[in-house]
Structure formats: C-alpha cells, structure tokens
Amino acid sequence: MSTPIKNRIGGVFIPVSDIEKAKKWYSEILGLEGGEIYFGHIYTAPMDGTAGLILDTMPKWRDEKGNISPYQVPSIQFVTDDIHASFQFMKDNNVELLTEIEDDFYFVFRDPDGNVLMICKDVS
Known part of the structure; x- marks a missing residue:
C-alpha cells in the first residue's frame, strides 16, 4: 500500500x-x-x-483544573548495555523503582511527574 x-x-x-x-x-x-x-x-x-x-x-491538552495524566504504563523504553549498573544508578539517584530487574532484561521506574517508564538491555 x-x-x-x-x-x-x-x-x-x-x-x-x-x-x-x-x-x-x-x-x-x-x-x-x-x-x-x-x-x-x-x-x-x-x-x-x-x-x-x-x-x-x-x-x-490539560483539563479545566490544569492537570494532565502521566503515562500509567511503561510506554517508553530507554536502553542500556548494563542493566545491573543502570538499576543501581537509578537507585543511587533516588529514582522511584517500580520493579526489580525482571528476566535479567528490564526494570520499570517512575519519573518525578509520575510517568511510568522502562529501561531494557540493548539488543541491537
């Protein structure tokens, strides 16, 4: 097409x-x-x-009260070559971690605005 x-x-x-x-x-x-x-x-x-x-x-795109909904599911994926070092880095920087490292491949965190995001091993 x-x-x-x-x-x-x-x-x-x-x-x-x-x-x-x-x-x-x-x-x-x-x-x-x-x-x-x-x-x-x-x-x-x-x-x-x-x-x-x-x-x-x-x-x-904000509502009448000036609010906007953050991402409630991990719809954006950042990549890393070292998932364990990345997890520790986020922990050391007091980032809200929503999961541990799952399947030795990814973890999920929340940014200061409440957006749920993900970090995964780079497979490229």
Whole structure:
C-alpha cells in the first residue's frame, strides 16, 4: 500500500509539569547535554537513535483544573548495555523503582511527574 506517512517515529512526547525541572532531571538521568526549550513549554532533548525525546508541559491538552495524566504504563523504553549498573544508578539517584530487574532484561521506574517508564538491555 502506498502512503505519504513515513514508517519512522520522529519524536516521543513525555508530559511534564515544570519544563526546567524536567529538563534538569532527564539530563542528569540520561546524561543529556544541550537541547533547546521552545515556546516556554517544550524541551527537545538530543538523543541517539531514530526518535527524539520531547518533554512538554502540554498546556493545550490539560483539563479545566490544569492537570494532565502521566503515562500509567511503561510506554517508553530507554536502553542500556548494563542493566545491573543502570538499576543501581537509578537507585543511587533516588529514582522511584517500580520493579526489580525482571528476566535479567528490564526494570520499570517512575519519573518525578509520575510517568511510568522502562529501561531494557540493548539488543541491537
């Protein structure tokens, strides 16, 4: 089938409450340097790979009380070459861990905004 839509993910959005705090936290956890804040509510993080990480306070998508739902399931996966060192790093940085290392392959954690995320061994 012919389609004008590319089979590539251009970016992954994560809803956050405070763009500066989120930028600082993700930069420390993922070792990010640089990136830009646009329009006062979007931070584009410099990432390796096919998709970019975009932190966004999403003012347009909040409810009448100003709230937005965080991800309640691990829908975004970060990769590592050393799952045990990554788990210990997150523990040492007081990140809320939701699981232990499962199947010697992945673990799940929560960011400061309540988003549930995952770290897995890189199989590429």
